[in-house]
Amino acid sequence: MSPTPRILLVNPTITSRRSARFPLALLHLAAAIERSGAGDCSIVDGNVDRDFVDRTLRMLDRGRYDMVGVTVMGGPQLAPAMAVSRAVRERHPDLPVAWGGYFPTLNTAAAIASPDVDYAIRGPGDESLPALLAALHGGAPALERIAGLSWKRDGRIVHNPSRGSPVPDDGQRLPYEKLGDPRRYLARTYLGRRTVAHQAATGCRFRCTFCGVAAMYGGATHLSSAERLDRDLAYFRHELGADSVQYFDNNFFDRERDMVPLLEVMAEHAMPWWCFARADALLNLSERTWSLVRRSRLRMAYIGAESPNGAMLKEIRKGTRPDQTVEAVKLCQRHGVIPELSFMVAPPENTEEETERTFEFIRELKRINPETEIVVYVYTPLPDASRHESDRRRRPPVAVHDLDGNPVVFPTTVEEWAQPRWVDYACHADAPWLDDRLRRRIHDFVTVLRCRYPTVQDLRSPTWAKRGLRAMAGWRYRLGRYDRPWELELANRLVRLRMPQVSGL
Ligand code: B12
Ligand code: SF4
Structure with missing residues (x-):
């Protein structure tokens, strides 16, 4: 082993080069490793290095590394994560490979079963x-004492208790220079010419049953200090030349009293911004805070509206109501903020009825505030085994059934999770209880909707093309004739309108 343990952190490709943003998970881990004094690290980002498997191998060949850490999100990142882990295993059979992130947290058994x-x-x-890096390097703690670690002892799988908790920041900025030139991650978005991705707080204090964040963080959140945010924003502006910020915080307006100091900093920097927010939180903000929000130049808030069905929202423990969604849409309009609402259609129960009801609700919201952006997902509940340990005791498992009425059996291996139908499931794009007719219906509705109301986030399609599509889609939307919009699909193929649910901002 080397004197200072070294780890190579890898972000397998998940998006296009153009959509690459700071790999925040790896930057947070790099900062934590440096802060702890446990070792040193380098980063390979597959979103930027398109031949990231080769690059990983080249770095391992040339440097001394004691471990490879791979961040893995379910869905399209899984196959590249498997490819890089396999390549490392073949070339360096003794080098430990650790997976972390949403996939191994939510599907631990499948992840750790992989050879x-x-x-x-x-x-x-x-x-x-x-702690793992230190333990493997012969130091304390022993493997069995590392919180949230699943590992193999003599061929047996051991799951240590409790997941880690988010760590309060130490006031230092993240080590962006580990990415080479951090400016490569700034992108032209509708917020500005050079938008940067940032996360002021980690975790979320809510426990919505369908949400991976609740399963990851178990209702805990850690906010950034105002001093750190000020330092980060100053660095983005003055060192990197950023002019706008996309905040990936799971729930930006967590508690008003905690957010005000951050908003004051943001108002001083006045860089247009985007964030995730909850309808109830926005409705509860005071007038004074809204004036700060306006001064800080919030442009768009992504709100999980999920459903027009209050009972369903209660059941999934969302904690908001449909009337709050309506009010939030009006409130945003008054304050010059675009609400971007996400909905989960086709739930396992009353699949068709709930879907049609959601379409009607979307139409109502569009009537109230036509600027409202809409993102439609298929409701794909988490497998019971994915829930946070502290939640498993609280609620009995819920069985979901496929079209034939058989209980849905979730994959138990990484190979199965990487199959297209489970990648679609992870992407909230398809579910085993959807028939072809409803699948088509959702697709058609979304096609008509996004042609009738092209997203403002689409900077690529020319204005004339968007106008043309709007006009073409007008009669279908007005009459609710979504079925088989072949002419829109054809025109769309030429224009290639953006899909916010795939590409993000
Ligand atoms: C940025 C982002 C993306 C980026 C890619 C990021 C990248 N890797 O380059 C893009 C936009 C491409 C993306 C895509 C998708 N995403 Co995404 N994404 C996020 C987002 C907004 C931020 C993630 C982040 O950087 N967080 C900041 C870091 C600091 O936190 P973290 O990721 O939790 O990291 C910590 C731990 O996870 C752990 N950890 C992470 N990696 C590792 C690695 C090792 C070795 C270890 C030890 C630990 C570890 O330690 C980290 C530090 O504490 C989150 C939501 C959120 N606010 O977190 C969703 C989120 C992660 N995405 C999610 C999903 C599902 C997707 C999609 C697969 C599907 C979809 N429809 O959204 C798509 C794929 C779309 C497609 N291509 O078809 C879900 C995952 C939940 C789940 N059920 O699995 C989330 C939570 C959104 C949500 N609320 O549902 N995403
Ligand atoms: S849906 Fe939003 S509020 Fe609910 S747990 Fe997930 S991030 Fe938090």
């Missing part, structure tokens, strides 16, 4: 990863 994965870290890795 190419030695360690799966559940939950935030800021404490567990440095």
Whole structure:
């Protein structure tokens, strides 16, 4: 082993080069490793290095590394994560490979069962990863004492108790220079010419049953200090030349009293911004805070509206009501903020009825505030085994059934999870209880909707093309004739309108 343990952190490709944003998970881990003094690290980002498997191997060949850490989100990132882990195992059979992130946290058994994965870290890795690096380097703690670690002992799989918790920041900025030139991650978006991705707080204090964030963080959140945010924003502006910010915080307006100091900093920097927010939180903000929100130049808030059905919202423990969605849409309009609402259609129960009801609700919201952006997902509940440990005891498992009435059996291996139908499931794009007719209906509705109301986030399609599509889609939308909009599909193929649910901002 080397004197200072070294880890190579890898972000397998998940998006296009153009849509690459700071790999925040790896930057947080890099900061944690440095802070703990456990070792040193380098980063390979597959969103930027398109031949990231080769690059990973080249770096391992040339440098001394004691471990490879791979961040893995379910869906399209899984196959590249498997490819890089397999390649490392073949070339360096003794080098430990650790997986962390949403996939191994939510599907631990499948991840750790892979012969190419030695360690799966559940939950935030800021404490567990440095501890693992130290343990493998012969130091304390012993493997069995590392929180949230799943590992193999003599061929048996051991799951250590409790996932890690988010770590309060130490006031230092993230080590962006580990990415080479951090300016490569700034992108032209509708917020500005050079938008940067940032996360002021980690975790979320809510426990919505369908949400991976609740499963990861178990209702805990850690906010950034105002001093740190000020330092980060100053760095983005003055060192990187950024002019706008996309905040990936799971729920930006967590508690008003905690957010005001951050908003004051943001108002001083006045860089247009986007964030995730909850309808109830926005409705509860005071007039004074809204004036800060306006001064800080919030442009768009992504709100999980999920459903027009209050009972369903209660059942999934969303904690908001449909009337709050309506009010939030009006409130945003008054304050010059575009609400971007996401909906989960086709739930396992009353699948068709709930879907049609959601379409009607979307139409109502569009009537109230035509600027409202809409993102439509298929409701794909998390497998019971994915829930946070602290939640498993609270609620009995819920069985979901396929079209034939058989209970849905979730994959147990990484190979199965990487199959197209389960990738679609992870992407909230398809579910085993959807028939072809309803699948088509959802697709058609979304096609008509996005042609009738092209997203403002689409900077690529020319204005004339968007106008043309709007006009073409007008009669269908007005009459609710969504079926088989072949002419829109044809025109769309030429224009290639953006899909916010695939590409993000
Ligand atoms: C940025 C982002 C993306 C980026 C890619 C990021 C990248 N890797 O380059 C893009 C836009 C491409 C993306 C895509 C998708 N995403 Co996404 N994404 C996010 C987002 C907004 C931020 C993630 C982030 O950077 N967080 C900041 C870091 C600090 O936190 P973290 O990721 O939790 O990291 C900590 C731990 O996970 C752990 N950890 C992470 N990696 C590792 C690695 C090791 C070795 C260790 C030890 C620990 C560890 O330690 C970290 C530090 O504490 C989250 C929501 C959120 N606010 O977190 C959703 C989120 C992660 N995405 C999600 C999903 C489902 C997707 C999609 C697969 C599907 C979809 N429809 O959204 C798509 C794929 C779309 C497609 N291509 O078809 C879900 C995952 C939940 C789940 N059920 O699995 C989330 C939580 C959104 C949500 N609320 O549902 N996403
Ligand atoms: S849906 Fe939003 S509010 Fe609910 S747990 Fe997930 S991030 Fe938090």
